Amino acid sequence: MIVVMQPGATREEIAMVCRRLEELGFKAHPIYGQEKTVIGAIGDKRALSSDALVNLPGVEKIVPILKPYKLVSKELKNTPTIVRIGGVPIGGRSIVVMAGPCAVESEEQLMVTAWAVKEAGAQILRGGAFKPRTSPYSFQGLEEEGLKILARVREETGLPFVTEVLDTRDVPLVAEYADALQIGARNMQNFRLLKEAGATGKPILLKRGLAATIEEWLLAAEYILDTGNPQVILCERGIRTFETATRFTLDLAAIAVVKENSHLPIIVDPSHGTGNWKYVVPLARAAIAAGADGLLVEVHPDPARALCDGPQSLHPETFERLMGEVAAVALAVGRVAAGGSESCWGWKPVGTEAIKRKAQTIKRKA
Amino acid sequence: MIVVMQPGATREEIAMVCRRLEELGFKAHPIYGQEKTVIGAIGDKRALSSDALVNLPGVEKIVPILKPYKLVSKELKNTPTIVRIGGVPIGGRSIVVMAGPCAVESEEQLMVTAWAVKEAGAQILRGGAFKPRTSPYSFQGLEEEGLKILARVREETGLPFVTEVLDTRDVPLVAEYADALQIGARNMQNFRLLKEAGATGKPILLKRGLAATIEEWLLAAEYILDTGNPQVILCERGIRTFETATRFTLDLAAIAVVKENSHLPIIVDPSHGTGNWKYVVPLARAAIAAGADGLLVEVHPDPARALCDGPQSLHPETFERLMGEVAAVALAVGRVAAGGSESCWGWKPVGTEAIKRKAQTIKRKA
Amino acid sequence: MIVVMQPGATREEIAMVCRRLEELGFKAHPIYGQEKTVIGAIGDKRALSSDALVNLPGVEKIVPILKPYKLVSKELKNTPTIVRIGGVPIGGRSIVVMAGPCAVESEEQLMVTAWAVKEAGAQILRGGAFKPRTSPYSFQGLEEEGLKILARVREETGLPFVTEVLDTRDVPLVAEYADALQIGARNMQNFRLLKEAGATGKPILLKRGLAATIEEWLLAAEYILDTGNPQVILCERGIRTFETATRFTLDLAAIAVVKENSHLPIIVDPSHGTGNWKYVVPLARAAIAAGADGLLVEVHPDPARALCDGPQSLHPETFERLMGEVAAVALAVGRVAAGGSESCWGWKPVGTEAIKRKAQTIKRKA
Amino acid sequence: MIVVMQPGATREEIAMVCRRLEELGFKAHPIYGQEKTVIGAIGDKRALSSDALVNLPGVEKIVPILKPYKLVSKELKNTPTIVRIGGVPIGGRSIVVMAGPCAVESEEQLMVTAWAVKEAGAQILRGGAFKPRTSPYSFQGLEEEGLKILARVREETGLPFVTEVLDTRDVPLVAEYADALQIGARNMQNFRLLKEAGATGKPILLKRGLAATIEEWLLAAEYILDTGNPQVILCERGIRTFETATRFTLDLAAIAVVKENSHLPIIVDPSHGTGNWKYVVPLARAAIAAGADGLLVEVHPDPARALCDGPQSLHPETFERLMGEVAAVALAVGRVAAGGSESCWGWKPVGTEAIKRKAQTIKRKA
Structure with missing residues (x-):
């Protein structure tokens, strides 16, 4: 999951998102860009309703990285099911x-x-x-x-x-x-x-x-x-x-x-x-x-x-x-x-x- | 319901559609246009799956005229339900x-x-x-x-x-x-x-x-x-x-x-x-x-x-x-x-x- | 811009994407997740057709972070235009x-x-x-x-x-x-x-x-x-x-x-x-x-x-x-x-x- | 073209639509149904903006019958163009x-x-x-x-x-x-x-x-x-x-x-x-x-x-x-x-x- 911060997000807002991610069991990796900061969150998104983080101050949007399904996925089983x-x-x-x-x-x-x-x-x-x-x-x-x-x-x-x-x-x-x-x-x-x-x-x-x-x-x-x-x-x-x-x-x-x-x-x-x-x-x-x-x-x-x-x-x-x-x-x-x-x-x-x-x-x- | 016939529909095809409509309890009113014939069917469409008529020879399409719902309709009850x-x-x-x-x-x-x-x-x-x-x-x-x-x-x-x-x-x-x-x-x-x-x-x-x-x-x-x-x-x-x-x-x-x-x-x-x-x-x-x-x-x-x-x-x-x-x-x-x-x-x-x-x-x- | 790598992407593939990003004038920040690696690219996406990177080996998708417009944006001008x-x-x-x-x-x-x-x-x-x-x-x-x-x-x-x-x-x-x-x-x-x-x-x-x-x-x-x-x-x-x-x-x-x-x-x-x-x-x-x-x-x-x-x-x-x-x-x-x-x-x-x-x-x- | 009248359309409204159709060069064929009257209009719809008739009193909708195109149509030319x-x-x-x-x-x-x-x-x-x-x-x-x-x-x-x-x-x-x-x-x-x-x-x-x-x-x-x-x-x-x-x-x-x-x-x-x-x-x-x-x-x-x-x-x-x-x-x-x-x-x-x-x-x- 990637948390994209708003252009004007403050250091405190970024820190608060990182803290919240750690609370939820993620490791937070902020990347400070020229216009926006994004925070990579390492962990298993499927476990929680992480889209609610969009309500934290300074957050612009949440971009999921992992596919939301597992059992039907080719990543789990790579041979065709008959x-x-x-x-x-x-x-x-x-x-x-x-x-x-x-x-x-x-x-x-x-x-x-x-x-x-x-x-x-x-x-x-x-x-x-x-x-x-x-x-x-x-x-x-x-x-x-x-x-x-x-x-x-x-x-x-x-x-x-x-x-x-x-x-x-x-x-x-x-x-x-x-x-x-x-x-x-x-x-x-x-x-x-x-x-x-x-x-x-x-x-x-x-x-x-x-x-x-x-x-x-x-x-x-x-x-x-x-x-x-x-x-x-x-x-x-x-x-x-x-x-x-x-x-x-x-x-x-x-x-x-x-x-x-x-x-x-x-x-x-x-x-x-x-x-x-x-x-x-x-x-x-x-x-x-x-x-x-x-x-x-x-x-x-x-x-x-x-x-x-x-x-x-x-x-x-x-x-x-x-x-x-x-x-x-x-x-x-x-x-x-x-x-x-x-x-x-x-x-x-x-x-x-x-x-x-x-x-x-x-x-x-x- | 209106049955629209194909441009080259024959007299026999038109007659057959009319017969079929009468069988289904409709009155059939053909109108012979310059390019196409249309047949008005008077009766209650809701009673039957009349769209299947489109499979009869010479039929181009079926155009419903009546609304398919009744009880929710303003035509039935013209005052707001509270x-x-x-x-x-x-x-x-x-x-x-x-x-x-x-x-x-x-x-x-x-x-x-x-x-x-x-x-x-x-x-x-x-x-x-x-x-x-x-x-x-x-x-x-x-x-x-x-x-x-x-x-x-x-x-x-x-x-x-x-x-x-x-x-x-x-x-x-x-x-x-x-x-x-x-x-x-x-x-x-x-x-x-x-x-x-x-x-x-x-x-x-x-x-x-x-x-x-x-x-x-x-x-x-x-x-x-x-x-x-x-x-x-x-x-x-x-x-x-x-x-x-x-x-x-x-x-x-x-x-x-x-x-x-x-x-x-x-x-x-x-x-x-x-x-x-x-x-x-x-x-x-x-x-x-x-x-x-x-x-x-x-x-x-x-x-x-x-x-x-x-x-x-x-x-x-x-x-x-x-x-x-x-x-x-x-x-x-x-x-x-x-x-x-x-x-x-x-x-x-x-x-x-x-x-x-x-x-x-x-x-x-x- | 975030480059999301496929689950099985190799070290070489990740390195090649980073090199390519640097060539294009971005700074590359890889984050190694449990299932996938993502690479944050810092720079101005608007300058190039970076979506073509999706063709590099091991790349799953490209996620844009910046808005593609500038002059019409509130980020540039925060008062209503009359x-x-x-x-x-x-x-x-x-x-x-x-x-x-x-x-x-x-x-x-x-x-x-x-x-x-x-x-x-x-x-x-x-x-x-x-x-x-x-x-x-x-x-x-x-x-x-x-x-x-x-x-x-x-x-x-x-x-x-x-x-x-x-x-x-x-x-x-x-x-x-x-x-x-x-x-x-x-x-x-x-x-x-x-x-x-x-x-x-x-x-x-x-x-x-x-x-x-x-x-x-x-x-x-x-x-x-x-x-x-x-x-x-x-x-x-x-x-x-x-x-x-x-x-x-x-x-x-x-x-x-x-x-x-x-x-x-x-x-x-x-x-x-x-x-x-x-x-x-x-x-x-x-x-x-x-x-x-x-x-x-x-x-x-x-x-x-x-x-x-x-x-x-x-x-x-x-x-x-x-x-x-x-x-x-x-x-x-x-x-x-x-x-x-x-x-x-x-x-x-x-x-x-x-x-x-x-x-x-x-x-x-x- | 078929003009569908509203359920309560009066004789005068029906007559007025017929007159208007004749003015526009159509022949009008009303069919009086149990719930609604429909009027078949024979003539070439392509010549005029007949959908405006929907504004006449008592009209519910206009149903076109002819295809709006001619030259590209198979009805005009039945062999494939190469x-x-x-x-x-x-x-x-x-x-x-x-x-x-x-x-x-x-x-x-x-x-x-x-x-x-x-x-x-x-x-x-x-x-x-x-x-x-x-x-x-x-x-x-x-x-x-x-x-x-x-x-x-x-x-x-x-x-x-x-x-x-x-x-x-x-x-x-x-x-x-x-x-x-x-x-x-x-x-x-x-x-x-x-x-x-x-x-x-x-x-x-x-x-x-x-x-x-x-x-x-x-x-x-x-x-x-x-x-x-x-x-x-x-x-x-x-x-x-x-x-x-x-x-x-x-x-x-x-x-x-x-x-x-x-x-x-x-x-x-x-x-x-x-x-x-x-x-x-x-x-x-x-x-x-x-x-x-x-x-x-x-x-x-x-x-x-x-x-x-x-x-x-x-x-x-x-x-x-x-x-x-x-x-x-x-x-x-x-x-x-x-x-x-x-x-x-x-x-x-x-x-x-x-x-x-x-x-x-x-x-x-x-």
């Missing part, structure tokens, strides 16, 4: 795609979607049972019934699933069913929820808050690691800016910043990040090219009738195209993705025919 | 100031602060027992012990208090002690917490999320009103922007926008809104001049030793000055504030001497 | 209001507006002859004809005027007519224009860029002062944020930040700052309460037919109300404004009748 | 990389850089002779001497060059030397400069303003096309947001939005877009994956001694790596880039040895 969701490793050489509808609406809707995304190469299913909605008049999710549907679809398709938990009280219930818990953007700084979810020991998918700095996001992950659970996947999903052509502004530089500072894996959600299905495929490619470890993509069998986030949901056929294009980019950056064949350009969309047959079987059963 | 916290009315002619430390640190700290702010004219005490902190290594609050201290200080000073609740599980406990529950900025879209807090019937102080539009904020309030509890006070506390000279950017135009669209009272928190005690007094004056119904201000007897938000906390003497200056501005806009005498310019700071005596009494007792 | 436009002092105890239409459309339009704003208490006329318009298809201004109209209206009403200059080539022409030159928000970092306008010696009204930090704004003013012209008035006019309920977000804390760091006067433009005439009056009051030295307000005799910025233009009667309310707030903060009588509440709108008579006289002449 | 700079086509299948130092500092510095970037595969040289600098105390460029150096380096290396023009007065001079003119982010809405630069008929590289919406950016391009010059290349270079880990937030979704709405080519500047050389390579890959037609990259032979933008400049060896990685991604998205061999993974960095030899030759000459 998180496993139902056996699928995230953070290694393979790109992992998690896909599914915004909200679980019915068993049929989810089953059709799950088969479609699986055949296209997705390895993890996503779907909301508890939905945070801006308006109280919007569909709020099927709740426990939604979790049961997710579990049945997992049983049939073999896809592990991630689903959001909104409330500390629901954590045990959701953890009973889900392979991984999602903390949504609006709950990124719901610190109680972070602790409670972390304590389950389940993998946590931590979305970036829509006005959260990368540092705040890593500190939110630090809350989870601090419970003893290192299984955190970060998910960039767009931040709020002045631009209105897209719903949010996807911050792909965040991938590079996270990779420089943390050992945690990071994936990208181009569906929320753009809010418009037309932009999902190019931004998915860009995310992988920038170094993301995976994607979270919204897919709906009939987007025009989706109860939630229809405008940004991909039709299964577009999702297949996404998987093929992502696989090509993955290879170009030295990684592999399940959606494409191993041959460099010979990727061929998997069968929508197969998906339709599957869907008909399900309808017959119902 | 909320009472421990008998103090907020939203009427009087400006109400809520003041106190960021966090309850000890009974002495709170008692001294409470007497100081009361003597300066504050009518409601604020203080955090449960603290949402960006870092897991920061002081997290005294929790129930903090609530007990708040209750004892209320008993002695007569000041009702507002305190934050972070977790649905704590709502009954906090509601047992507090006169009003605060929903913090980071929880503005914690919809479960909104519902649970609303259901207590207690007044709710709803802070604006740091990336929340005014419309989203009113929709968050709508969640509370939807529980049958109309006692909501909105609190503007600054939004995230690119400017770093202040911690947040206080959006005072939000007061005018809220007053135009809603019947709910609105107050301003210049402490969080600026993050720097030097800017709190001028922004407090500005908030009242813009039409705010009150203020929420952080005051600490020794800001340089505060465990939380020291840089933005006022020393009690500065707070007295704030109260005097706010009272003068209140009169200028046709309102009254407790801090100033009724004479236009004759305001005189109340006695810091009295506060010091009180503090000594408390120390002796301890 | 700028005079046609004899009207800005930056003293009196609040100065500059008002008029967005664009000069005709002599009649400007004459009627000028008389109206003068009778309401405005002391300076504003009006655009050269208009920066987002679309090439919008009205671009009357150019020199507009300047001539402004000059004739000044002659008749006695109001000095400020008008925008867009192009270095127009500076001599505009300076020949105008009492003060406005640099618009979109040109705040048009450094050539700043220099050219500054060199005229005329007072310069420097609007804040819509994505400019306060520091960048003061550096833009520094360009003007660096030409030897100290006559700069800063004008806050709203910044770009995610909020869409207003056209921009008026940053009133900027007033307090500017007053803390600079001796230059600052005024506020609530018309552009909100983009909606309904919000202009409360925000004008708030600006004065926050400490602004004046206002810039758009007024149009028939806003619904304005060729530019109609939605944010005040009708003359609303402007009269603004002047009265501003005068009351000015008194509350220890200042005076021309719009109100000296008695605290006895303000009475000046005669719209008189304005209408004047307008009829003008029509008869035309 | 712009040629010194014979190099931009906007076709090939990815074009423009590289060079932020500022031209000396002939040797530029010559070494030019050979280095050429050997790595760059096809166009960039370098600033006129520099827009935030501070008046920073290096402002070599001006005409810089242009001469650029011309000499072009002669020797065969690389055409693009350079920024800051002032309408300099347009003839810069156009005399340069193959393409750059309009910088801070001048994106310097409309006079747009017109003057456009009128030269030279290709224009138009950077996005740091707070400009995509729509405003396309309107700025419209100014240039309106001079009869269709040779515009858009350049995304990051927007201002709250995130401070990077200097700006690179908005890669802008590529997809531009490609959806315009026929103009778009390139990306990952150097300014991140402000940190460590993030340039991954973001360059991402830009190409997202669909960009090229890149603009800052390269300096000794970044730690650069007079401008050192922190974001690549060392030539890192630039070679960038070119190889970009070439692989280009192939993955069905395009080609000059930096890589045609074989999928066999790319090998071109010779830094060759560059060093070249540099020595130049030094010997000097």
